[in-house]
Amino acid sequence: MTQLALIIDLNVCVGCHACVTSCKEWNTSGPAGPMSDENPYGADPTGVFFNRVQTYEVGTFPDTCTLHFPKSCLHCEDPPCVPVCPTGASYKRKEDGIVLVDYDKCIGCQYCSWACPYGAREFDEKQKVMKKCTLCVDRIYSETLPERDRKPSCVLACPTGARLFGDVHDPESNVSRAIRDNAGYDLMPEWGTHPANHYLPRRRTTMTIHEDELIRADNPLKIDGKQPKPTTQQPTLDDSTSW
Amino acid sequence: MASTPVHDPIGSPSADANLEVRTTTCYMCACRCGIRVHLNGGEIRYIDGNPNHPLNKGVICAKGSSGIMKQHSPARLTQPLRRKPGAKRGDGEFEPISWEETFRLLSDRLEHIRKTDPKKFALFTGRDQMQALTGLFARQFGTPNYAAHGGFCSVNMAAGLIYTIGGSFWEFGGPDLDRAKLFVMIGTAEDHHSNPLKIAISKFKRDGGRFISINPVRTGYSAIADEWVPIKPGTDGALMLAIIHELIAMGLYDREFLARYTNAGELVNLDEAHDEFGMFVRSEVPKEEGCFDPQNKLWWDRITNRPVITHAEGADPFLFGEFTMPDGTKVKPSFQLLQERVKDYTPDWASKITGIPAATIHRLAYEMGVTARDQKVELPIAWTDAWGKEHETVTGNPVAFHAMRGLAAHSNGFHTIRALGILMSMLGTIDRPGGFRHKAPFPRPIPPCAKTPNTDRAVKPDSPLDGMPLGWPADPDDLFVDDEGNPVRIDKAFSWEYPLSVHGLMHNVITNAWRGDPYPIDTLLIFMANMGWNSTMNTAEVRNMLNDKNESGEYKIPFLVVCDAFQSEMTAFADLILPDTTYLERYDVMSMLDRPISEFDGPVDSIRVPIFPPKGDCKPFQEVLIELASRLKLPAFSNQDGTRKFRDYPDFIVNYETAPGSGIGFLSGFRGKGGEKSMVGEPNPRQLEMYEANDCVHHYELPLSYQYMRNWNKGYLEWSQRNRITRYADPIQLHIYSEVLQSFRLAAQGKGITRKPPKHLKQRVESFFDPLPFYYEPLETQVTDLHKYPLSAVTQRPMAMYHSWDSQNAWLRQIHAHNYLMVNASTAKAAGIEDGSWMWIESQWGKVRCMCRYSESVEPGTVWTWNAIGKSAGAWNLSPDANESRLGFLLNHVISEELPSKSGGVVSNSDPVTGQAAWFDVRVRIYPAQPEEPQQSWPQFEPVKPMPGTQPRLGKWLQYFAGKKK
Amino acid sequence: MKPPFSVIFLTTLIGVGQGLFLALYAGQLYSFLDLIPNQDSHDFYAVGSLIVMLFLVGGLIASFFHLGHPERAWRAASQWRTSWLSREVIALPAFMGVVFIYGVCHWFNWHPLVLDLSDTYHVDFTLLLGAVGVLLSFVLFICTGMIYACLRFMQEWHTPLTPLNFILFGGASGFLAASVFSSFSAPELTRFFAGWAITLTILAMLSRSFTLLRNARIRPKSTMSTAIGVKHPHIVQISPGSMGGSFNTRAFFHGMSGRFMRMIKPAFILFSFVLPLILMATGMTSATALITAFIFQYLGLLAERWFFFAEANHPQNLYYKRIA
Ligand SMILES: Nc1nc2c(c(=O)[nH]1)N[C@H]1C(S)=C(S)[C@@H](COP(=O)(O)OP(=O)(O)OC[C@H]3O[C@@H](n4cnc5c(=O)[nH]c(N)nc54)[C@H](O)[C@@H]3O)O[C@H]1N2
């Protein structure tokens, strides 16, 4: 069985919001659109987005880490939003695990959004139906797009390649490997929703320098008749032995 | 209740089958990525990155993806507008006029100015990328008063590095992250090379590279750095110098590189009595005419222990020591002078200034030095150096740096950046794999050949300017001053006040013109710059100046023309508004004559093609310039008989040559009759079509052996000379020690044969034109009571907004509708300010009320906010209660464009060497707003009305659906 | 959560209706058992059922305001296998149907005999139908309660106490309504209904107080750490990615001040429980006292239901805390 998903690599995400607006532009004119905007040029502009990039700070100065955190529907394997929907408008596709909303059936009761612990659904206040990330289901199988482009819009847009797309049930897929190799994790595991989307944590590269590396025999100072500055002022043998 | 039919996302297949796809170049920012515009029924279905484009390789950013909303913005200007008779500037009372009337009005006025005193016309342009055309227009008109945004942007970065290594970051070169092992990013938030840098950083990190960010704030790119080094703003010079100190002390520099490829071993004349004091001693070889670096300097050879001409066969210079020339002149290698200079710049010293622990500074130096030395990259690429020596391989020391406005936008930025250039050179990382890499047309000789005229007599009625309006002075004789040493330009660029102001000082134009200092002007044409708001310091006052009248009731700046595509804050002050097209409605050129989009491996330039016809009555500014130039019969735009030479801009792009038959035009690709030539060649009538068929881009890949070490790569230098990129093929030695600076200092000391500065500027020139970098406190800090104003305030760019111009974009403004002042929680608490509450930020120049947000990602002595999110009410056709004006704020109100000068009077708040605007020097204090104060940002401005011709603002809902009503 | 007013009215109104029906049926059952005096089928049971219907219809109408597409409401019945909301959507009309037929039978005094248990106990159709109604009323209570209680991560709701409270509140307010009703149409039953109302109100108060105590002690299972998957005690949100707000910042935050939240709790306890109890205890036979008690209790229940939503802390809120 296939379970398509996005893997977000927090190690390289710079919080540029490319995935946010590329998602909007693709989807607003597609079957999942339009994605209505309220007060577009007035106070408190707000609208439907399927994907948002949030920012968190971890730690206190100076040991602070700024974390950019993109979040869209996680296409849970056990999606609490689906069984609660009274109309069947919310459903999870058997063939690829994508969780979708059929706008034609949706009565706009918003119950599914209560049932999503992740805040991944957004109600379209103009169209009065529930919306969410479609995993670009209209792109990934589209026969009219060239092979290369049959990926979610946000994945193609992302300048850092922080968004991977693939089948998390296939152990050999790029995404499964990425999860395995980089300790990928899922959000709020405590609720047993088994989100298909995973996140890859920050990884840190450090460098250790040994003192001898600083002195080295091939030090160029010698060429100009200068020695490197001694790094230790400790006493030597001469100070303590007598022959 | 009526229901709108909606669709199952997997229901009917979308009508994408009949999409039309056009390629062009994005201009939602200055990065200039390749894009594909997908159209459905003539409307934009979506815009994505062009996978074939060398820059962005298919990716796109938040702004680029929101191009749709720019095209549909209600702030679009669609007709030429004239200020209503009797209405005040700034009130935004306009009436539409026809283009014919507009042209008549303009050409009459300009013709008169050109006949009488061409410098009374000033043309200043902002974030455009068509200086090739605007500069040409100004020069042909005959005015010296032309510049683009560089002076208030990052000229320190350009000048500091170009005067040191013959190239720079910004749009001229960058870090080779494909091969680097250690990447040190300093003072960069987003930068111009937005997408490519993001692609490169993430690949670098994935390959296990180590990424260190030096910045008072940790956001954006810095967020994913392996290590964040918080630094106090304006103190990087101290850090760089301390690192240099440590590298020398530990011998962690690339001696071979320094000796051969820099002037480190060249001998400096130390005879104080000598006219050539502090200059390099030279062999008897007579100095050739030209602007290159003649190869006539001396080394003290280690092997033979005597002075020899540099690069003499078998010789190797001492880098340290003191020597006496046969004629008794005391000399030292310049590296010895550098060592003496940094002797006291110890990590402990720098620690107190920068706030960075001394241990960290030591470690930074060691990491750089050891990585550079021990992790060398060797590529099997044979090449020949300028002295004819063959090299089997290209080696690189994989430490890459990137720095931008965090270094540039300080009044001590030039020397800081010089220090960085020297540091990069000491590590041996210039144009080598894993280090810094040039982008064509760089490297250039130090300094580049372009020169301004050096006398006011170059400005003559009815004739083109005798020289370039902007250039690269090599010594005081290149200054653009009159016989008394007074500035010729309205912005005082290339004067003794800011001698190396190679990009002009746009930030002082309005103030100077208003004051009539050095002289009043008549017509000011501003193109693509929002000088009534975010590209000006002291914004509220500058707005008053634009409105100020003299005793006779005339505006002090008599005629103000603004060319903009949107109803910006600036347009409200115009007497005449020229409505421009958007990037999807015009031809544009990213020209080799301006700043192209070259890659490390060779020149790249590109074009934009119109996807849509101009909206309403708007017209590309290029067409306006060509029309005006033709009406004014400017020589380059006219035939011998005075008739018009170019039909329109596309015709101009294809057929213009810098000189008759030069074969150099705006575009370097598909030249020659059939488009078979690159770089140089006859005009090709089908050039634009060929560009279009090639994704609107031309990429010339250099042979591998020309791709590295280009400062000294014989093959490359000759190629570049043959292709008219440079005039000379001489090697470009790196300037550890700057003779150019010393020549100014000598003049100030009354020595040498060049012109001398006026008395009141002698001391200024003498102290700031130090041939070796040194650290001084930013000028504003020097005139600030730091007890009263202890904090630094800086801005940075949000990745999802471009300056002020995206607030009209319905999608982007949802991401940044307003801004907060980000304050370290401990600093805010100490000031009694609560998270999320209203507060004041005050400098000695002004104050702003704003909202506070606690943050741990900012150094406690610094506060910051996003740049240009706050707006003036009603501008950009936003409703007057929009968040941008009610809750957002502009930091510029607390920044001054001038500082009290030590010698009395005022000087520009700029770097004394380059005239770079010192945006980030401002010192502030913060305190809570009183509970009874309005919950609103301050200052507030009278809301401006929507201009005629702008679309009525949409009501409550926007439901974009391309191609069909849904 | 941001309390949705349509849902507050829906649950409280049908709660009264369901409780009132239980009361009517209790009356019929008691009188069947000869424990209380018989009442007129038409004047008491039929009119009573009509009042029940009014409450139910009122709730139904309120619920429609909650829907984006009420015209498609019929679709909501399709997912009864998995969705408590769907089950509610079935149970409510089913219950209304039964109440309607029950009322009509009484209206026309139509009591076909179904079963003779003995000489005295003649089980007629309405008694059986009423039993079905009672069953459906409980099913409906459970459906309504489970809509909330089934959401695992809504820790304040995810407890059997939620449906229990719904039953007790509905019961209390329904019996109180019955006592008001009977004070006009069958004064001899007022004490009977009021007595029950007092009992149920006390039970409701106990159960609700227990819930309050329980909820006060909840330690949220989801934390910033589990939300973003970073283990660190100090994690602060800087930006949710949208300055002008989004559905997620609007629908899940009540937006009221801490002071208001502190006041609303004693207020609903006072109005739903304390005041009605005092009024009922002191003025059991006074119609005015009972009406006042009912109004107080209903207002109290509105506040209680408001608080029920507002108190629930949705884990999604972790992602939408601060803007910048
Ligand atoms: N406090 C503070 N101030 C700063 C800076 C800072 O860091 N801090 N940074 C400075 C820097 S580096 C810069 S470059 C400046 C930038 O400042 P500006 O050059 O003023 O840039 P924008 O705000 O983008 O304004 C450009 C104008 O061009 C218009 N425009 C957009 N597209 C088109 C077009 O196609 N045609 C025409 N004709 N007009 C168009 C926009 O409507 C807008 O009015 O700001 C400077 N100001």
Ligand SMILES: Nc1nc2c(c(=O)[nH]1)N[C@H]1C(S)=C(S)[C@@H](COP(=O)(O)OP(=O)(O)OC[C@H]3O[C@@H](n4cnc5c(=O)[nH]c(N)nc54)[C@H](O)[C@@H]3O)O[C@H]1N2
């Ligand atoms: N999305 C987007 N991209 C843009 C632009 C835009 O408006 N939006 N503008 C374009 C333009 S015109 C320009 S000039 C470039 C500028 O691009 P950047 O050079 O990245 O400029 P800023 O965003 O001003 O960021 C300045 C950084 O320097 C830091 N800083 C300030 N003072 C100091 C200091 O003393 N030392 C150090 N080490 N750091 C310091 C600030 O915290 C901030 O992170 O971006 C270009 N790209």
Ligand code: SF4
């Ligand atoms: S596009 Fe990529 S880098 Fe940018 S915010 Fe989204 S995930 Fe992060």
Ligand code: SF4
């Ligand atoms: S993230 Fe939310 S909306 Fe998406 S499948 Fe999981 S529960 Fe449903």
Ligand code: SF4
């Ligand atoms: S809002 Fe629509 S999708 Fe969500 S539960 Fe209700 S009917 Fe289902």
Ligand code: SF4
């Ligand atoms: S997968 Fe598609 S719908 Fe989902 S966030 Fe990405 S672009 Fe949006």
Ligand code: SF4
């Ligand atoms: S980085 Fe600039 S040029 Fe490139 S896609 Fe984004 S807005 Fe367009």
Ligand SMILES: [Mo]
């Ligand atoms: Mo800039």
